[in-house]
Amino acid sequence: MSDNNAFQIAYDDEAVVIVGSGAGGGTLAYELTARGIPCVVLEAGAYLKPEDYENDEWPAFNQMAWLDKRTTSGSWRVARDFPNLPAWIVKAVGGSTTHWSGATPRFKDYEFKTKTYYGGVQGANLLDWPITLEELAPYYDAAEKAMGSTHRHGRPPLPANNNYKVFANGAESVGYKFYATGPYATNAEPYDGRPASIQDGFNFQGDKNSSKWSTAVREIPRALATGKLDLRTQSQAVQITHDAKGHADGVLYLDKDGNLHRQRAKVVCVAGNSIESPRLLLMSASSLHPNGLANSSGQVGRNYMRHTTGSVYATFDKPVRMYRGETMAGIVADEARLDTARGFAGGYYLETLALGPAFMGAFVEPGGWGADFAALLDAYLNTAGLWIVGEDLPQETNRITLNTADQDQWGLPVPNVHFDDHANDVAMREHAYSRADLMYEAVGAQSTHHTPPYPSTHNLGSCRMSARPEDGVVDAHGQAHDVPGLFVSDGSQMTSGAAANPTLTIVALAIRQAEFIADELAKGAL
Amino acid sequence: MATDSGIDETSVGADDRANLVQLLRTAYPHPRFPDGPYERTADAILEQIGESVWHRTLLTRGLRTLDDAAHGPFRDLDDIAASELLHAIADAEFFVFIRGVAVPLLYGDPEVWAALGYEGESFSKGGYVNRGFDDLDWLPDPRVEEYDGSDEFVEVADQDQLKKA
Ligand SMILES: Cc1cc2nc3c(=O)[nH]c(=O)nc-3n(C[C@H](O)[C@H](O)[C@H](O)COP(=O)(O)OP(=O)(O)OC[C@H]3O[C@@H](n4cnc5c(N)ncnc54)[C@H](O)[C@@H]3O)c2cc1C
Numbered sequence: 001m002s003d004n005n006a007f008q009i010a011y012d013d014e015a016v017v018i019v020g021s022g023a024g025g026g027t028l029a030y031e032l033t034a035r036g037i038p039c040v041v042l043e044a045g046a047y048l049k050p051e052d053y054e055n056d057e058w059p060a061f062n063q064m065a066w067l068d069k070r071t072t073s074g075s076w077r078v079a080r081d082f083p084n085l086p087a088w089i090v091k092a093v094g095g096s097t098t099h100w101s102g103a104t105p106r107f108k109d110y111e112f113k114t115k116t117y118y119g120g121v122q123g124a125n126l127l128d129w130p131i132t133l134e135e136l137a138p139y140y141d142a143a144e145k146a147m148g149s150t151h152r153h154g155r156p157p158l159p160a161n162n163n164y165k166v167f168a169n170g171a172e173s174v175g176y177k178f179y180a181t182g183p184y185a186t187n188a189e190p191y192d193g194r195p196a197s198i199q200d201g202f203n204f205q206g207d208k209n210s211s212k213w214s215t216a217v218r219e220i221p222r223a224l225a226t227g228k229l230d231l232r233t234q235s236q237a238v239q240i241t242h243d244a245k246g247h248a249d250g251v252l253y254l255d256k257d258g259n260l261h262r263q264r265a266k267v268v269c270v271a272g273n274s275i276e277s278p279r280l281l282l283m284s285a286s287s288l289h290p291n292g293l294a295n296s297s298g299q300v301g302r303n304y305m306r307h308t309t310g311s312v313y314a315t316f317d318k319p320v321r322m323y324r325g326e327t328m329a330g331i332v333a334d335e336a337r338l339d340t341a342r343g344f345a346g347g348y349y350l351e352t353l354a355l356g357p358a359f360m361g362a363f364v365e366p367g368g369w370g371a372d373f374a375a376l377l378d379a380y381l382n383t384a385g386l387w388i389v390g391e392d393l394p395q396e397t398n399r400i401t402l403n404t405a406d407q408d409q410w411g412l413p414v415p416n417v418h419f420d421d422h423a424n425d426v427a428m429r430e431h432a433y434s435r436a437d438l439m440y441e442a443v444g445a446q447s448t449h450h451t452p453p454y455p456s457t458h459n460l461g462s463c464r465m466s467a468r469p470e471d472g473v474v475d476a477h478g479q480a481h482d483v484p485g486l487f488v489s490d491g492s493q494m495t496s497g498a499a500a501n502p503t504l505t506i507v508a509l510a511i512r513q514a515e516f517i518a519d520e521l522a523k524g525a526l
Numbered sequence: 527m528a529t530d531s532g533i534d535e536t537s538v539g540a541d542d543r544a545n546l547v548q549l550l551r552t553a554y555p556h557p558r559f560p561d562g563p564y565e566r567t568a569d570a571i572l573e574q575i576g577e578s579v580w581h582r583t584l585l586t587r588g589l590r591t592l593d594d595a596a597h598g599p600f601r602d603l604d605d606i607a608a609s610e611l612l613h614a615i616a617d618a619e620f621f622v623f624i625r626g627v628a629v630p631l632l633y634g635d636p637e638v639w640a641a642l643g644y645e646g647e648s649f650s651k652g653g654y655v656n657r658g659f660d661d662l663d664w665l666p667d668p669r670v671e672e673y674d675g676s677d678e679f680v681e682v683a684d685q686d687q688l689k690k691a
Contacts, residue, residue, distance in 0.1 A: 055646070055647035055648060055649050056634075056646070056647065057634070058634050067630055083635075087684070108640055108681055109681070110681060110682050116688065117686065117688065151671070151672055157671055158666055158670065159659075159660060159669045159670060160660055160667060161659045162659065162660060162661065162662040164668070164670075165660070165662045165665050165667070165668055166662070166665065168668030168669065169665045169666065169668050172668065172669075177673045177675065177677055178672070178673050178679055179668075179669075179673070180669070180670060180671060180672040180673070181670040193626050197653075197655070198649075198652055198653030198654075198655045199650075199653045199654045199655040199659040200648045200649045200654065200655075201648055201653070201654060201659075202648070202649065208649045209649065209653070264575060306618030318662075318664045319662070320642070320662060321643070321658070321661070321662070323644060323645070324645075324648075324654040324657075324658060324659040325659035325660070333679070337679070337680060337681050337682065337683070338681065338682045338683060338686045339680075339682075339683035339685075339686060340683070340685065340686055341683060341685065356639070356644055356646075357632045357633045357634075357638060357639055357642050357644050358630060358634040360633065361629045361630065361633030361634075362629055362630055363635070367625065369553040369625055370553065370555075370609070370612075370613075371555055371609075372553055373554070374555050374556050377556065377633065377642060378556060378558070378642070380643060380644060381642060381643035381644075382643040443665060467531065471640050
């Protein structure tokens with residue numbers, strides 16, 4: 001059963017079964033096994049190690065991105081540019097934390113209360129979280145320590161790389177104050193048994209130096225070391241089952257050869273990221289749950305969020321060499337606030353972003369060609385880049401559904417991702433483009449280029465938390481309102497997306513959820 | 527694939543390949559790029575299409591009819607004429623297909639990287655920590671710490687504060 005460790009859990013042992021080993025699942029596995037609770041982790045991908053990672057953009061992407069077929073619909077530009085690649089998510093032990101870059105801002109107090117603060121925004125399905133920043137704060141502390149966020153808990157900042165020098169000088173010139181090289185979960189000095197960054201410029205490809213936090217280099221190895229983790233790789237969950245009383249009691253999964261197995265469970269935690277998690281619940285429909293497991297609210301798959309994003313590339317008359325150094329170790333936080341005088345609700349961050357020519361070619365102007373396009377690449381050496389990441393509003397119609405007309409390599413219905421930008425998202429993106437232009441022009445940019453969103457790296461909200469069962473899928477601890485023993489443990493729980501990159505919050509929620517599950521198990525309540 | 531009429535409709539000859547190289551150079555015109563990357567991209571595309579009848583027939587037909595559109599060999603057109611021709615057929619399925627597969631190949635070519643000033647793999651060389659990750663010298667060194675001056679961060683603007691009940 002298990003190819004990674006001596007510890008094996010029998011198929012008919014009632015275990016805690018975790019689907020996915022990324023930010024949410026990997027953290028949960030470590031926190032539970034560290035408390036002595038045996039866990040099975042089902043991970044669809046393989047266990048790649050830092051020595052397997054490649055310093056080459058497309059080979060690295062093809063090595064572990066989730067490339068199983070998906071379809072898209074809606075008016076978002078990704079549906080036109082990348083119709084079968086709505087999201088950039090990793091299929092490997094460690095999930096997308098292998099490819100992530102490392103920015104770790106916290107959510108703000110008002111962002112947990114968007115319905116209260118933003119009021120009735122037409123077309124938006126706003127809801128306050130059933131938890132507050134205050135309740136999450138101690139778990140944020142724990143997550144920052146686990147991930148080694150710079151600028152926090154005594155961790156020093158990373159130094160300024162070339163791209164940051166342009167970015168920060170631009171920020172200063174336009175009067176921004178709240179900029180820095182972090183918080184960023186990559187070591188500036190040795191920490192937690194991992195070395196300091198060597199600034200090799202490869203973050204999105206997996207960090208061969210292991211200076212960057214990921215659950216593949218921290219939580220999973222440590223969970224294995226407890227002797228309580230049965231890690232089953234290349235094992236894709238296809239259905240969650242429940243007993244006659246409706247309590248979650250097992251997971252059906254496919255091994256790498258396509259054989260079906262059933263693992264009994266007393267607790268099932270779904271952490272497949274915000275497309276696969278609702279897909280799995282929808283594929284688990286039963287007579288008790290005819291519209292999909294845990295879907296009596298009808299909200300499974302809905303309110304999918306992907307952040308309001310975009311990039312800006314500026315060219316100068318002198319070299320920048322943006323590709324050298326940590327990709328996203330630069331954050332401007334001045335616009336991450338609520339000020340509707342700007343013409344939109346919610347806020348956004350600006351963060352440094354550097355791509356190599358291979359990704360620039362694909363993403364800078366998708367579908368582009370001709371002399372203007374070539375000029376963007378010709379300026380590569382003298383180009384600085386940044387990424388916009390801001391809150392997008394939940395909409396009921398932005399949604400993951402099963403596309404039963406189309407099947408993946410296993411014969412399972414593919415997930416369809418439907419997304420339309422909300423007018424608020426568009427207004428925010430335009431504002432951010434113009435602020436980025438001002439920043440770069442202030443330090444001498446000859447031209448700037450506005451790049452549209454690429455496939456979603458932040459996927460959120462599709463099984464959201466709510467106080468009332470009719471408004472969402474899970475409660476304040478991520479447990480399904482209508483299926484005892486079933487938890488959602490990834491970014492799909494998020495009631496709002498906030499401006500911040502999501503992973504710190506996913507990890508904080510998972511640490512909190514692990515504590516809850518352990519307590520409930522100890523009480524015999526699960 | 528020979529057809530009933532005996533004409534080979536789908537095998538790509540030297541002229542077709544030359545048309546493809548010319549098409550790539552025209553669609554992605556970089557005077558600094560040598561021929562190698564364009565030729566390698568063309569060859570990789572021609573290799574890929576072997577797997578699909580649709581792509582093979584689509585592409586061969588497209589490349590061959592470029593000559594018809596050019597009233598002579600497309601591969602011999604000058605830059606301006608070739609570019610005008612491509613703009614006229616911008617939405618042609620075969621050209622859209624070529625663009626989709628060409629971009630990752632062309633811009634993933636190490637000779638292209640060198641021409642653009644990108645250094646590629648760096649881990650084996652110790653990254654850039656001692657090799658210029660911060661060598662930009664035309665701007666002052668900025669602060670890397672978070673702001674700790676006297677201005678307070680205003681999380682919620684006055685007009686967006688909750689009204690006291
Ligand atoms: C290029 C890139 C840069 C990023 N940068 C940042 C950043 O700077 N800051 C930030 O906060 N976030 C960043 N992110 C986002 C971050 O990676 C994700 O938010 C985070 O990893 C999501 O955690 P998760 O647990 O929801 O899912 P993931 O980490 O994606 O893990 C999900 C795992 O579940 C597995 N899985 C899915 N379905 C099944 C199934 N049915 N059976 C078994 N296994 C399954 C997948 O294979 C995967 O391993 C970035 C992402 C990318 C791609």
